[in-house]
Amino acid sequence: MPAPVDMDVLHIILTATSLLCVFSYEITVNSFDLLPCKEDDKVCVTGSGDCVQPPPPLAQKNFNMSCYFKVSLESVTCEWSEKQFSHTAASVSLIFNRQRLHTGPSSCTMTQSLNLTFGYFLSFCTNLFSFRPVKHCPALFVPAERLMITARVRSSSVELWSQPHYVFVYKAVKPAAPELTVIGSTEDSVSVGWSSSGDTRCQLRYRAHSSETWSQSPDFVFTPQNQKHIYSINGLQPFTFYTATVSCSRTVGIWSNWSAGVSVRTLDRAPSKYPQPCYRLDKTDSGGRLHIMWKALDPHDAGGHILGYQVSYRRVMGQQLQDRSVVNVTDEICVLTVDEGTWRVSVAAFNTAGVGPSVNLSVDTRRHRPLSSVRNMWVSCSVPVGTGLWVQWEIPAQPVTHFDVWWRLETNVSSSCWSTVNSSTSSTLIQDVDPMESYLISVVPVYKQQCGPPQSVSASLRLGALMEPTKLKVTGVNQTAVTVMWAWQRRSGPVRVDGYRVTLRSDSYEQTQPLWPDQRQHTFINLTADTEYCLVLWADNSSTHMISVRTEFDQFPVVATAMPLLLLAATVFIVSILSRTMYKGFFYPRVSSPQDSTAGQWLMDSKHQNSTKQNILDIQDFQDVDLLEVKSTIVVEPCCPDPLDRLVIKLSDLRLDAEHDGPAPSTPQQFQCGPSDDEGGTAHHTEQGSQEQAHDAVKRCFGGVADAQITCEGEYVVNASYQERTVVSVTCDTDYLPNVAALT
Known part of the structure; x- marks a missing residue:
């Protein structure tokens, strides 16, 4: 074993x-x-x-x-x-x-x-x-x-x-990995150093933290024994982290393992390029809200790290500029509140090394003409699926210089990317997107330095656009048109949909309208009256909602048919009325009616019939007769309540002053003055005397009635109904009648 x-x-x-x-x-x-x-x-x-x-x-x-x-x-x-x-x-x-x-x-x-x-x-x-x-x-x-x-x-x-x-063994010796250290850094270079126990040849490699590819030094670096060697890596990006390692070998032998990597960052450098902003103005009563947007500068293009953007603005008053206001932002958009007038705005990038060059905008809020946004925007998965997101839109009618397409993660506002599309293109492909993430994609039309409102749609690589129409309903119906409305919401299902549309159809008619996120309603026209239609909402080729609707009955043919008959009947009626009036006036002349006269209406008035005062005028008193033979009676009555309500004067009993116009009477006359008795008659006071006495009696009778009204009658006026009032009866000769008016 x-x-x-x-x-x-x-x-x-x-x-x-x-x-x-x-x-x-x-x-x-x-x-x-x-x-x-x-x-x-x-x-x-x-x-x-x-x-x-x-x-x-x-x-x-x-x-x-x-x-x-x-x-x-x-x-x-x-x-x-x-x-x-x-x-x-x-x-x-x-x-x-x-x-x-x-x-x-x-x-x-x-x-x-x-x-x-x-x-x-x-x-x-x-x-x-x-x-x-x-x-x-x-x-x-x-x-x-x-x-x-x-x-x-x-x-x-x-x-x-x-x-x-x-x-x-001598040639197979593998040296130990050297120990690498950082010496220093500049805007575009890094200096590192290492030492070796013997005479070696070394090779250095480095890479940026954001890259997986290593770059190696072009030549071998010879390191003497027990000496520290310093090597400078040039051509690096400013304000970027790099990792470097080194490997060495003897003159003959095997290379050592790569040393432990060291991390170092290059110094920052002020940006060398300015952003390209555009503006959009939302007008208000006092001025407006000025939206300044620009594309984020790439650190390589800008020549340095971008820490943020400096937005300065000032108002132009004639030939003078007012004090400048400065705002620092980290996003690619800035909103300013401005008054009405001309404003000068500048935008520049900055970092720890300083502020880069700026670009100027001139905005006149009084002459501003807004730019329309794009319409019918939609996002779908590209073919083959998984290669990117296909964004399409409809080019507006206004002139456009180019389109800015902007997208970012919905969960990370700061991770934004931009691309520019020329004005004749209405679609673009967004690549290098994470299939597990959802993005907010916006399209902004730009004309020179002015930009329109952004149109945005949420989308993902697996599902395409993450929006769907819902709550489809009919809001208006007439004889030839049907109006429908819907709302947009975030899609809840996991099924990928490339587009939505709504269809109105009948047995002999069909009309289809694609649905876009910027639309909320549509009207189907040129329909047939009193017809049943079916409204269908489609998601690709699958129906999701159906509504039945019927157009209204068309009353115009009925009215058009009945109108001539109605006009004919009205004409006959008018002619008959006019003919009746003409015939009546010709065969039956008009007879005057007493009750329609002014005098008749005055006599029929009840307030004259119920009046307790009676003023009678005898027509004979107004006749031209012999003044020496006819005698008249004058009744004098005050306008206001007085103990002497009426005064009756006989013209034959009056004697006038010497200044009268007529001849004096040959004999004295009788005159009376006295109040009414209890039986309703007139109590008379009769006096006989000379002309002076008669004259005094008349004066006594008229002494308390300076404002009296005198009414002449044929003989006397009976005032029996006025009791407890003094009545003076004066009888004068007719010769003095012309002078009676002087008494009034």
């Missing part, structure tokens, strides 16, 4: 690829683990089971094996690869023979049991023409020795021997 070997001494690295069944081995043996064979003093092994005679050279197999010697550990390591198609447990052993300068064999062997998916017995041996005996196997591993190593693989059914591999 082979002796057990400590795994710290024997290191076997096995790498298998199941399809090709290729196995790689790396075995390290220390000198103090070697044992001599009792049967053969020319061989050293690690187990007594390997002290056997090897097969003839024709039975040995070429393993393409390589070995190297580590001076510090006094160990030998061998590597090889082998193909096998069986899967059985096997053990591996190594056999060492020391080459002899003249004659005499010498050998030594190492064995290790392995549990392999497939296996064979392997041994190393030295097969020289002559060997020397080995007195002490641990002293076999020295630089001056020449060794022959054979590999042996055995299992229960297979035993294989490798062809001998000859090693001159």
Whole structure:
């Protein structure tokens, strides 16, 4: 049985690829683990089971094996690869023979049991023409020795021997990996250093942290013994992390392992390129909200790391500029609140090294004309599936310089990417997307320095657009049109859908409308009145919702038919009315009606019939008669309540002053003045006297009624109904009638 070997001494690295069944081995043996064979003093092994005679050279197999010697550990390591198609447990052993300068064999062997998916017995041996005996196997591993190593693989059914591999230990020495340190860095270079215990030649390799590909130094670097060598790596990117390692070998010999990697970052450098912004203005009553957008600068294009962006703006008043305001942002968008007027905006990238060049925008809020967004945007999986996301849209009618397509992870706002598409293209392919992530994709039209509102759709590589229409309903119906509405929501199902559409159809009619996320309603026109239709919502070729709708009844034909009849009937009616009026006026002339006259209406008024006051005018008092023969009566009545309600004067009893116009009467007349009696008559006071007495009596009668109304009657006015009132009756000659008016 082979002796057990400590795994710290024997290191076997096995790498298998199941399809090709290729196995790689790396075995390290220390000198103090070697044992001599009792049967053969020319061989050293690690187990007594390997002290056997090897097969003839024709039975040995070429393993393409390589070995190297580590001076510090006094160990030998061998590597090889082998193909096998069986899967059985096997053990591996190594056999060492020391080459002899003249004659005499010498050998030594190492064995290790392995549990392999497939296996064979392997041994190393030295097969020289002559060997020397080995007195002490641990002293076999020295630089001056020449060794022959054979590999042996055995299992229960297979035993294989490798062809001998000859090693001159001095030339097979593998130096220890050097220790690499960082000396310094600049914007585009890094300096590292290392030292070696002997004269070596070294090679350096490096890579950026974001890359998996190593770059190697073009030439070997010679390092003298016990001296530290400094090497500078040039042509690097600013503000970028790099990892560097180094490997060395002697002038003749095997290369050392790569040293432990060191990480170093280059210094920052101010950006050398300005961004390319565009603006969009949302107008308000006082001014507007100014949206500034730009594409993120690539560090390689900008010449340095981008820490953020500096946005400065100021208002232009005539030929003068107001104080500048500065805003620092880390995203690729900035929203500014501005008043009405002309504004100058500048955008520049900055980092720890400084601010880069800026680009200026001039915005006049009073002359701004908004740019429309794209329409009918949609995202689907490209063909073949899995190569990218296909984005398509409809080009707006307004002039466009180019389109900016922007996408980012929905879970990470800062991870944004941009691409530019020319104005004549309405689609693009987004590649290098993670199939397990969902993205928010936006398309922005740009005309010179002005950009329109972004149109956005969520999508993933497995499902395409992550939106679906829902809540389909009919909102309006008439004789020839049907209006439908729907809403958009995030898709809930795991099925990939390339597009949606809605169809309105009947037995003899069908109309289809594709659905886009920027639409919420559609009207189907040119329909037939009073017809049953079916509204269907499609997801690719599968219907998801159906609605039945019927157009309204068309009343126009009925109205068009009945209208001439209605017009004819109206004409006949109007003619008959006019004919009746004309005939009536011709055969039956109009007779005046007393009750329609103004006088008749005044007489029929009840307030005149119920009045307690009666003012009677006798028509005879207004006749032109002989003034000397006819006598009249004048009734004087005050307008306001007075003890003398009425005054009756007989014109024959009056005497006037000397200033009257008519002749004086020849004889004195009788006059009366007195209140009404209790029976309703008039109490008269009769006085006989001279003209002066009569004149005084009249004055007494008229003394308290300066504002009296005088009414003349034929003889007297009976005031029996007015009791307790003073009535004065004056009788005058008709000769003084013209002067009665003077009393009023």
